[in-house]
Amino acid sequence: MLYREAGDFKTTYREDGQTFPIRLDRTAYFAILAVAALFVPFVINDYWLNAVLLPFLIYAIAAMGLNILTGYCGQVSLGTGAFMAVGAYACYKLMTAFPDINIAIHIVLSGFITAGVGMLFGLPSLRIKGFYLAVATLAAQFFLVWLFNRVPWFYNYSASGQINAPERTLAGFRITGPETQAWAVYLFCLVFVVASAWICRNLTRGAMGRKWMAIRDMDIAAEIIGVNPLRAKLSAFGVSSFFVGISGALFFSVYLGAVEVGEAFGINKSFLVLFMVIIGGLGSILGSFLGAAFMVLLPVLLKNVLVGGLGWPTDLAAHLEYMIVGGLIIFFLIVEPHGLAQLWRITKEKLRLWPFPH
Amino acid sequence: MKKTLTTLALGATLAAGPALAELTFPSLSYRTGPYAANGIPFADGYADYFAMLNERDGGIGGERINMIECETGYNTEKGVECYEATKGEGALVYQPLSTGITYQLIPRVSADGIPMHTLGYGRTSASNGEVFPWVFNYPATYWDGASVAIKYLLDENGGDLSGKKIALVYHNSAYGKEPIRTLTELSEEHGFELLELPVDHPGQEQKSQWLQIRRERPDNVIMWGWGVMNQVAIQEAVNIRYPMDQFIGIWWSGSENDVRPAGEGADGYKALNFHAVGSDFELYDDLEEYVWSKGNAAGAGDQHGTVLYNRGLYAAMIAAEGARKAQEIHGTSAITPAMMRDGLEQLEMTEESMAELGLAGFGPTFSASCENHGGSGRAAINQWNASEGKWEVLTDYIQSDQELIARLVQEDSMAYAEENNIELACQ
Numbered sequence: 179m180l181y182r183e184a185g186d187f188k189t190t191y192r193e194d195g196q197t198f199p200i201r202l203d204r205t206a207y208f209a210i211l212a213v214a215a216l217f218v219p220f221v222i223n224d225y226w227l228n229a230v231l232l233p234f235l236i237y238a239i240a241a242m243g244l245n246i247l248t249g250y251c252g253q254v255s256l257g258t259g260a261f262m263a264v265g266a267y268a269c270y271k272l273m274t275a276f277p278d279i280n281i282a283i284h285i286v287l288s289g290f291i292t293a294g295v296g297m298l299f300g301l302p303s304l305r306i307k308g309f310y311l312a313v314a315t316l317a318a319q320f321f322l323v324w325l326f327n328r329v330p331w332f333y334n335y336s337a338s339g340q341i342n343a344p345e346r347t348l349a350g351f352r353i354t355g356p357e358t359q360a361w362a363v364y365l366f367c368l369v370f371v372v373a374s375a376w377i378c379r380n381l382t383r384g385a386m387g388r389k390w391m392a393i394r395d396m397d398i399a400a401e402i403i404g405v406n407p408l409r410a411k412l413s414a415f416g417v418s419s420f421f422v423g424i425s426g427a428l429f430f431s432v433y434l435g436a437v438e439v440g441e442a443f444g445i446n447k448s449f450l451v452l453f454m455v456i457i458g459g460l461g462s463i464l465g466s467f468l469g470a471a472f473m474v475l476l477p478v479l480l481k482n483v484l485v486g487g488l489g490w491p492t493d494l495a496a497h498l499e500y501m502i503v504g505g506l507i508i509f510f511l512i513v514e515p516h517g518l519a520q521l522w523r524i525t526k527e528k529l530r531l532w533p534f535p536h
Numbered sequence: 537m538k539k540t541l542t543t544l545a546l547g548a549t550l551a552a553g554p555a556l557a558e559l560t561f562p563s564l565s566y567r568t569g570p571y572a573a574n575g576i577p578f579a580d581g582y583a584d585y586f587a588m589l590n591e592r593d594g595g596i597g598g599e600r601i602n603m604i605e606c607e608t609g610y611n612t613e614k615g616v617e618c619y620e621a622t623k624g625e626g627a628l629v630y631q632p633l634s635t636g637i638t639y640q641l642i643p644r645v646s647a648d649g650i651p652m653h654t655l656g657y658g659r660t661s662a663s664n665g666e667v668f669p670w671v672f673n674y675p676a677t678y679w680d681g682a683s684v685a686i687k688y689l690l691d692e693n694g695g696d697l698s699g700k701k702i703a704l705v706y707h708n709s710a711y712g713k714e715p716i717r718t719l720t721e722l723s724e725e726h727g728f729e730l731l732e733l734p735v736d737h738p739g740q741e742q743k744s745q746w747l748q749i750r751r752e753r754p755d756n757v758i759m760w761g762w763g764v765m766n767q768v769a770i771q772e773a774v775n776i777r778y779p780m781d782q783f784i785g786i787w788w789s790g791s792e793n794d795v796r797p798a799g800e801g802a803d804g805y806k807a808l809n810f811h812a813v814g815s816d817f818e819l820y821d822d823l824e825e826y827v828w829s830k831g832n833a834a835g836a837g838d839q840h841g842t843v844l845y846n847r848g849l850y851a852a853m854i855a856a857e858g859a860r861k862a863q864e865i866h867g868t869s870a871i872t873p874a875m876m877r878d879g880l881e882q883l884e885m886t887e888e889s890m891a892e893l894g895l896a897g898f899g900p901t902f903s904a905s906c907e908n909h910g911g912s913g914r915a916a917i918n919q920w921n922a923s924e925g926k927w928e929v930l931t932d933y934i935q936s937d938q939e940l941i942a943r944l945v946q947e948d949s950m951a952y953a954e955e956n957n958i959e960l961a962c963q
Binding site for chain 1: 565567568572576605606607609611612613616617620621623624635636639640642643644646647648659661708709710713714716717734736737835948955956957
């Protein structure tokens with residue numbers, strides 16, 4: 179009744195092609211953006227920042243990045259953790275080599291460096307696909323983690339092999355280091371998330387995204403209609419790695435402040451991001467956000483309810499958490515194999531007709 | 537069902553209600569994941585000691601203790617979540633039991649003004665209180681451990697290690713890499729060859745490392761392992777018939793849970809330790825009387841007297857004594873984290889004070905100061921007796937090479953101070 183297209187007339191092509199064609203969607207989008215940008219910064223505290231919002235925002239960028247590669251271009255990758263590590267180490271090297279340069283520039287540059295590395299490891303995708311490609315990217319995962327552990331230059335020869343983010347500012351506000359203000363860090367990440375989502379959305383509905391999807395749906399057919407697989411696949415690897423690299427750089431510099439490559443960017447991270455993409459919905463920007471929220475926020479919520487609310491022992495709660503999250507993953511995938519985004523799409527379809535279905 | 541939920545919720549609010557006036561000690565524990573076998577006994581000991589103080593003395597200095605347990609799973613992201621969740625509750629001291637989380641928290645606790653005590657783990661150079669005023673790592677550090685192990689081997693070999701080959705099997709993380717700097721220095725000094733063999737997290741796969749040991753035949757193997765890695769390493773050593781008495785683990789690789797799975801084969805395995813083993817202490821009577829007999833033992837209650845349970849007790853004892861000292865200095869029982877720091881900084885462990893606590897001869901004596909947060913740097917060698925199923929103390933506390941370690945600590949901490957623009961304290 180409320181959610182409908184009727185009466186929402188479009189008189190130009192531009193209006194017809196916009197991201198949110200339904201007025202209610204548009205309003206909701208701008209309302210969420212306004213709350214996120216204008217309200218949340220005033221109420222945010224350290225706990226909400228470090229335990230809830232930062233991981234959610236950063237993983238959302240990583241999930242969007244992987245979604246471009248796996249969801250839109252159909253190339254399975256198990257190297258996300260390693261590409262995040264490339265972003266983190268690139269950011270670290272840049273931060274320590276050029277301390278006077280703005281941190282935002284370092285993070286974008288780390289994205290570009292990761293894009294280069296991603297394209298390099300994307301080369302095998304020109305010959306192999308599917309599970310075989312997954313194995314090739316798995317090689318990237320292990321090789322890069324090994325490299326960052328092995329070559330002391332990457333961690334500036336520190337005794338522990340850890341990298342630590344020094345304090346860096348943006349326009350006078352501290353963004354990295356321990357003495358940051360929650361709102362500044364939050365807004366910094368929010369800008370990256372909104373910009374990434376905007377770029378991803380528009381890339382995927384333009385010529386480039388259509389080429390990726392053509393490759394995903396059937397690469398031979400795509401080649402016959404004139405899509406260059408080399409360009410399409412490598413650009414997907416490049417763009418995907420760019421966003422994954424940005425998320426890795428933020429993950430290290432803004433969120434954790436100190437990382438150890440094997441622990442923070444191991445194979446588990448690759449699977450975590452892949453699960454986000456699968457649960458959220460392959461080939462959907464909204465799905466990346468939903469997947470990240472599901473995998474990041476649900477455990478925190480469960481922990482707070484079980485331990486904080488009900489006072490259960492921590493180990494019992496931790497085990498239950500695994501069981502509940504695992505059970506929900508299976509439940510959602512049975513109910514809707516195409517992920518949460520598809521669930522949302524179906525809900526919207528139903529809402530359009532409600533209360534008068536055919 | 538509804539009623540039980542309401543009672544539970546009510547119970548939770550009642551339990552959480554008066555927490556503000558209490559002394560809050562967060563316990564960042566891990567009872568799940570690949571490191572749980574080692575995390576559980578430590579967390580149990582930590583919890584039981586505070587429970588005992590609450591029951592027996594009504595807390596510390598009349599203030600009840602509120603211990604908040606938070607599960608980290610040895611994962612840094614969850615560790616950060618736990619830190620942020622508990623710091624608002626007035627946490628007095630953090631003991632994360634993870635070198636990775638320690639590195640994560642050092643800048644945060646320094647900025648937030650909450651002390652952190654890393655009992656024989658964490659960042660070794662944090663023992664320099666001038667650079668790390670909020671971090672304490674007494675009674676011994678990893679570099680002490682490395683030095684003590686080499687000193688012991690020197691003793692065994694008539695004071696000469698030249699031409700020997702010593703392998704270091706280590707957890708490939710900040711934790712495992714800690715001793716490398718000291719061991720490299722020592723290898724130059726004493727002329728032995730150091731063979732570095734990293735094992736990746738979580739450490740279930742060590743075939744290639746032990747194959748290399750079998751091929752290279754090092755005279756001794758030193759291990760920096762944790763969790764499931766310890767069990768696997770000891771089993772692999774048994775499999776390749778490596779002489780167990782040539783194999784020395786750091787204090788985190790020397791608990792019952794590490795050696796038991798290898799059965800008889802593990803007999804003779806050695807490990808460092810900076811506190812006593814077994815349950816032969818007066819404190820244990822109090823624990824029995826006030827905690828266990830009432831059915832309030834933490835966890836499953838089956839870890840009493842094990843090495844890591846004792847270490848949990850030790851960690852809790854130092855936290856409690858630090859708080860007591862702080863109350864004494866500041867003349868108030870409701871202490872703040874900043875007062876707690878002063879207490880930890882002026883903490884002194886003597887034979888008498890330990891005996892008073894019912895822990896006579898439990899650990900090395902040490903006294904902290906503004907500059908020295910690292911303790912006396914002494915550790916003993918223990919040996920596993922598989923047939924009796926217990927650790928035997930082989931040596932007295934061995935003093936590490938203080939001169940070398942002081943120099944290394946100075947170098948590393950000053951580099952940190954410069955990198956982070958830290959003004960030196962204690963001036």
